[in-house]
Amino acid sequence: MSKVEPARLFSALGDATRLSMLSRLSDGCTLSIVQLGDGLAISRQGVAKHLDVLHGAGLVDRRKSGREVHYALRREAIEAARTWLDEVNSQWDGTLARLKAFVEDGDG
Amino acid sequence: MSKVEPARLFSALGDATRLSMLSRLSDGCTLSIVQLGDGLAISRQGVAKHLDVLHGAGLVDRRKSGREVHYALRREAIEAARTWLDEVNSQWDGTLARLKAFVEDGDG
């Protein structure tokens, strides 16, 4: 799973329920399915499916402990998503910089 | 549309076709529907639908010019997505920093 596809990553992030789960994990804690679904108004199975999506996208780690399964945020995935966005921004910046240089060179 | 919801934003980003469109716009250029669909192996209507999604999420600006409609990347939206990811990361960082301080205080 070294190569994380951006589309899958963003797709997994594209759901408010999953974002709230990730927020809950964002302090580095590790939570079970029941804990993650607490207060979410959807069934335990619904929660499990969301976690499958997050795990499939590489956004969370899954670790079995006794009869529980604990989930933790995978920071690399968050950074992979950020990297994609950064590339878009830097390309924009690069173009503006080149444009600025061109204008200044020709005009000034 | 000042308030961009992260879920909708990421959802719009969660498609390889749309990501490629955004990449094509990432240098700040402005392209028509036909231009954006060039080489994409989907119909013009398919392209238009993807652009509707991107526009609905606030990721692109739409500007009519003659008989064409030109699309341009909205950088604010990209930054909004980055901000969400940054918040997750910073919360993690904060927790690790506090943990580190606690350990060093108690142990050293």
Add this chain to the structure above:
DNA sequence: CATATAGGCAACCTCCTGGGTGCCTATATG
């Protein structure tokens, strides 16, 4: 051992999404 709790599996349902087509309007252009 009996029971409660955490989770998995599979079936099912509904709605959205990604894709298409056909036909319409509007703008360029010979």
Add this chain to the structure above:
DNA sequence: CATATAGGCACCCAGGAGGTTGCCTATATG
């Protein structure tokens, strides 16, 4: 003016996503 081109609108279709329920296994615990 006739024609070509850019888009829009409406409808259609198949498949996936989000959600549920029922029933199963596995681990704790009185």
